Structure formats: C-alpha cells, structure tokens
Amino acid sequence: MLQIIETINTAVNNFIWGVPAMVCIFGVGLYLSIRTNFLQIRKFPYAIKTTLGRIFRKRDASDGAITPFQAVCTALAATVGTGNIAGVAGAIAIGGPGAIFWMWVSALFGMCTKYAEVTLAVHYREINANGELVGGPMYYIKNGLSKKWHWLAYLFAAFGVLTVFGTGNATQVNTITTAINSALLNYNVISESAVSTSNLIIGIIIAIMALLYILLGLGVILLNIQNVPAVFASIFRGAFQPRAVTGGIVLSMFTSLKKGVSRGIFSNEAGLGTGSIAHACADTKKPVKQGMFGIFEVFTDTIVICTLTALVILCSGVAVDYGKAAGAELTILGFTSTYGSWVSIFTAIAMCCFAFSTAVGWGLYGARCIEFLFSEKVIKPFMVIYSLVAILGATANLGLMWSIAETFNGLMAIPNLIALFLLSGTVVKLTKEYFAGEGKTK
Secondary structure (H helix, E strand, O other): OHHHHHHHHHHHHHHHOOHHHHHHHHHHHHHHHHHOOOHHHHOHHHHHHHHHHOOOOOOOHHHOOOOHHHHHHHHHHHHOOHHHHHHHHHHHHHHOOHHHHHHHHHHHHHHHHHHHHHHHHHHOOEEOOOOOEEOOHHHHHHHHOOHHHHHHHHHHHHHHHHHHHHOOOOOOHHHHHHHHHHHHHHOOOOOHHHHHHHHHHHHHHHHHHHHHHHHHHHHHHHHOHHHHHHHHHHHHHHHHOHHHHHOOOOOOHHHHHHHHHHHHHHHHOOOOOHHHHHHOOOOOOOHHHHHHHHHHHHHHHHHHHHHHHHHHHHHOOOOOOOOOOOOHHHHHHHHHHHHOOOHHHHHHHHHHHHHHHHHHHHHHHHHHHHHHHOOHHHHHHHHHHHHHHHHHHHHOOHHHHHHHHHHHHHHHHHHHHHHHHHOHHHHHHHHHHHHHHHHHHO
C-alpha cells in the first residue's frame, strides 16, 4: 500500500513542482515586486521598524497595534519551526548546498508575495457566526474576485484541509499559553491577575529556546570559521553545478532549485497563503501595516534562520549522504560534532517545542479551511482526526512524509498564486493609499 502511495505521490509531486510551478512561484513574486516597485527592498527598513517597534508599544486599537506578547509570538511563529531545522537539512541532502542559494532567491520574491497575502487577508476578512475575525486566501478570493473565480476559494480550502495533515510550519503560541493558563487557574496555582505574568514567562521561555538555537548555531560557525569561505563557495557553485559539489550524486541544477524553493516555501509559507489566515485575526484597521509582518517574517525565517541552519550543517564538516532523505538528525549532528553529545538534549527539547507549536498552528489553519467548506460544526470532528494523524507521522517513512508535504504545499499554492496575480491591482492601490497617508502624517 505504501509503495502505491509513494508512486502516486512521486508522479504528482514531479508535476506540481515541475517547470510550470517554478515559473508561477518566481513569476508571481517578480510580478508583485515590479508592480510595487520592489517594496520589500524599498520599505525594508520601515518593515523592520514597524514590526519590531510594535513589540514594545502599548495596545492602541485605533492604530491597529497588537499587544507586545502577541507581537513576539507572531514573530517567533514565523521564524522558528520544524521547516527551519529539518527542512533545510533535507534540502541540502537531496539538492546539495546549492539548494540554499535558490532558497534565498525564492525568499527575496517571497517577501513581497507574503506581504500581498497578509494585506489582502486583512482587507477582505469577515466576522464569522461566533463573532471572530476570519480571513485568508479563501476569503480574499471570495470577496475580492468575481463569482467565476470562487471555485479557487473552495479548491484552496480543500487542499488546505489535506495539507494540514502532512505539513506544518507557523505557530500560534497564544494557544499554548491559553491551555497552560487554564490548567494553572483550575488548580489554583495562579490567580486571574497573574495571567499576564504567566504569559510573559511562557513567552520568555519560548524566546529563550529560539535565542539559544541562534546562539549555539553562531557558535558552530565561529568555531569553524575557517570553513565559511569554502561553504559559501559550495552554495553558489552548487546552485548551478550541483554534481561538482556533491560528487555527481545531485546531477541537475533543477533538482537543486526544486528542493531549495519547495523547502523554503515549507518554512516561510510565502505563496501558500496559510500565514495570512493567522494575520487576518489581528486587531488592526491597516492592512498594509499588518502586511509588513510578511516581509519581516520571510526575511527572518529564510535569510536568517534557514541560512544559520545550513551553515551549522556545512561548516561543521559532518558527512552529508547526498541523494538520501534527511531531517533534523543531520542538523543535530552538526551541533553535536562541535559541542559534544550533551547538546542533543537541548535540540531534542527545542524540536519538541517547535514541532508541538507547529501542530497547534496548523490545526488553526485546517479549522478555518474546514469551516469555510462546511460550517463551524465540523471543526471538532476534524480536530479529532487531525490529532490521530500524529500517530501516522510518528511511524511513517521520513522521505515519504516530506514528499507528501511538498505535494500538498504545491497544490495549495496554485489557487493562491492565481488569486494574488488577479488581485495585484488591489495590493498596489492599498499600498499607494497607505504610504500617501503616511507621508501626510509626517
């Protein structure tokens, strides 16, 4: 049975991630970049100022600001996840070091793509029967395009439901804090007045895990600094001549490009539209300002964290078995070869935290998609099935699971990329109006 599934998935995967998909992903990203005059580069300082600045600002609903804790959680959700650790390792193993170069290229255009997704999600969102803000690709397709395109919304939602069973990247740390606080309140460990303090402590713990990963990663690079020039040379050379770097195992440039782009999207979600589902819940009246998080998230996720992971693997000098599936164990090997086996304890704990929050976040995405297709009554049965799939994920073949995840990601991206292309005019209009208003207030 598994052999049949693998055969079918391989055929679909090769089609989905073939030349047409690469053209669509890069094409839409480039098209949006040109139409916004490369906003991700021009307004990059503004994006950093806007996103990081809101972490320390008090809540101001009229300004659309979210609370400091929510801002930290949003940033962490977008920058650290299983895709940053296991996904990068898999990209290098199958596509060679050159895959990282193509990950960078896709991220450059992906920053504008995700900006557009978040902006449209906030602009076209709705309030559901429970009084909650809901949005994402299915809603900006439904509310932004004519009826002849509405089938794309249902297609996206259907693929979204399937995707959550095989993939996951963004996190919703708020959900974790809510669960922990409920338990602490039920057992009278804390009082209602101490909830904000509890949130802060949980946020600090999660932030420490992320910061430790970054610091330990930088340590690996510094301790192997003599290898850095050769590593970057292998990345650039491997992007165009992978066989020269991998000993002939990775034969084509397209294989390197495919793995770099697909794993990059798995990590930063630019093109998938899933991250915009969470952003649509933000308490803001300024879609463009919220869209700046998209630029910040892709840059931090891929250019910073994914690059750090790649350097940990390549600078440490660990043997990479090119051509064979690899996951977090390759990244962990990069750490242990430098620090010793003790660091594997930290990486195991960190991976558990990242993976758990990933599962929680994608549960939200799946719930929103199933609600769009049917109604909120279907959410609970869906979550039961979603939880049980964890057993399959724990026992299935690593290579097959990642391949299925890539396939579902590709299927999910198609209707979203079509919608982004069609709604590009709205993105340009909203962007011009927002920055024209910014200029008047200065």
